[in-house]
Amino acid sequence: MNKEVDGRCAAYRAVIAGTGSFTPKKILTNEDLSKMVDTSDKWITVRTGIKRRHITEDNETTAYLAIEAAKIALAEAGLSGKDLEIIIVATITPEMVFPSTASFVQKELKAKKAFVFDLAAACSGFIYSIAIAQQFIESGRYENCLIIGAETLSKITNYKDRTSCILFGDGAGAVVLERAKDGNKGVLYSTMGSDGEVWKALNCQAYGSRYPARKKLDDPNKIYMEIHGREVYQQAVRKIVTTVQKCLKECDIEIDDIAMLVSHQMNARIIESAAKRLKLPDEKVFVNIQEYGNTSAASVPIAFDDCRKQGKIKKGDLVILVAFGAGLTWGANVVQL
Numbered sequence: 001m002n003k004e005v006d007g008r009c010a011a012y013r014a015v016i017a018g019t020g021s022f023t024p025k026k027i028l029t030n031e032d033l034s035k036m037v038d039t040s041d042k043w044i045t046v047r048t049g050i051k052r053r054h055i056t057e058d059n060e061t062t063a064y065l066a067i068e069a070a071k072i073a074l075a076e077a078g079l080s081g082k083d084l085e086i087i088i089v090a091t092i093t094p095e096m097v098f099p100s101t102a103s104f105v106q107k108e109l110k111a112k113k114a115f116v117f118d119l120a121a122a123c124s125g126f127i128y129s130i131a132i133a134q135q136f137i138e139s140g141r142y143e144n145c146l147i148i149g150a151e152t153l154s155k156i157t158n159y160k161d162r163t164s165c166i167l168f169g170d171g172a173g174a175v176v177l178e179r180a181k182d183g184n185k186g187v188l189y190s191t192m193g194s195d196g197e198v199w200k201a202l203n204c205q206a207y208g209s210r211y212p213a214r215k216k217l218d219d220p221n222k223i224y225m226e227i228h229g230r231e232v233y234q235q236a237v238r239k240i241v242t243t244v245q246k247c248l249k250e251c252d253i254e255i256d257d258i259a260m261l262v263s264h265q266m267n268a269r270i271i272e273s274a275a276k277r278l279k280l281p282d283e284k285v286f287v288n289i290q291e292y293g294n295t296s297a298a299s300v301p302i303a304f305d306d307c308r309k310q311g312k313i314k315k316g317d318l319v320i321l322v323a324f325g326a327g328l329t330w331g332a333n334v335v336q337l
């Protein structure tokens with residue numbers, strides 16, 4: 001399809017020039033977890049769709065995963081680090097407190113020309129990053145941007161808490177956006193939203209300025225992710241549906257125009273029930289949660305890369321990337337390949 005989907009018709013577009021993803025070799029299966037906590041493969045599969053997740057070794061860090069994913073995306077784009085003008089790393093498990101994870105990516109890629117920063121919007125971080133890069137590129141001021149979603153959630157997972165440890169995995173996904181004059185191709189529209197009132201539903205409270213590392217914690221579990229999944233389950237479904245509907249309305253397109261919905265992989269049941277409400281058939285909804293679990297900011301770019309590399313989307317296709325997560329945050333990008 002080659003339809004003009006955005007009435008605003010930007011002079012420049014941010015076009016997908018390459019994608020890549022990288023996950024650690026070590027695998028943690030549902031069977032492994034059922035030996036660690038009171039759970040079962042059946043419970044995890046039925047409730048979430050997850051079968052296994054990739055987990056870092058102690059010496060594997062967020063920047064390492066980010067760099068490996070970035071190299072693949074750059075190679076596909078035919079660019080090298082020295083060409084890059086912007087690097088954004090979306091993460092909630094950064095390399096260290098500071099400098100940013102993006103600084104380590106810049107160093108390794110020898111991207112001396114770029115300005116770089118991290119973005120913390122949890123599971124929506126990659127969507128937010130695309131939206132921000134889109135502004136820089138559409139303004140005409142910048143020619144390209146490397147965006148990476150990278151997480152080592154296993155490092156803040158409590159493997160004694162069955163309500164959270166079954167959900168999360170590690171990995172990284174990357175996209176290179178390049179400026180183009182083709183009005184119909186690229187990131188056509190982005191939308192973002194947040195609700196800080198509900199911050200407690202999904203959180204990891206230490207270590208930050210509220211609970212600094214030098215002060216003894218009242219509850220040692222504050223160093224781990226805490227998730228009140230049931231509280232946000234319905235909201236996750238609703239937000240995905242309303243966010244996608246907003247994309248359709250703002251771009252003046254129908255659900256049938258969408259070739260693929262690439263959602264944040266937080267729970268296969270949430271994705272399926274959102275898709276059902278949107279009247280999207282199964283073959284237009286990409287799901288790879290069975291392999292990776294929930295990798296927060298890395299989830300959408302890993303899914304997008306897998307979806308492309310499996311040949312499920314092709315040039316000219318209209319794709320919606322959508323996410324919902326801690327903050328709360330949510331958002332979507334409408335992309336024409």
Ligand code: UT7
Pocket residue numbers: 038039040043044047048123162163166202228229230231232233236265266267270294296324325326
């Ligand atoms: O990426 C950020 C966005 N993430 C989300 O939005 C997550 C949204 N929420 C979810 O995906 C789901 O709520 C979960 C997968 C987290 C949980 O599934 P659920 O169907 O909402 O289960 P629940 O929390 O209501 O728990 C049902 C039962 C409880 O037992 P009782 O109280 O009914 O006796 C839990 O204690 O399942 C129990 N349970 C488990 N049982 C076996 C909780 N975790 C486990 C477990 N294995 N791992």
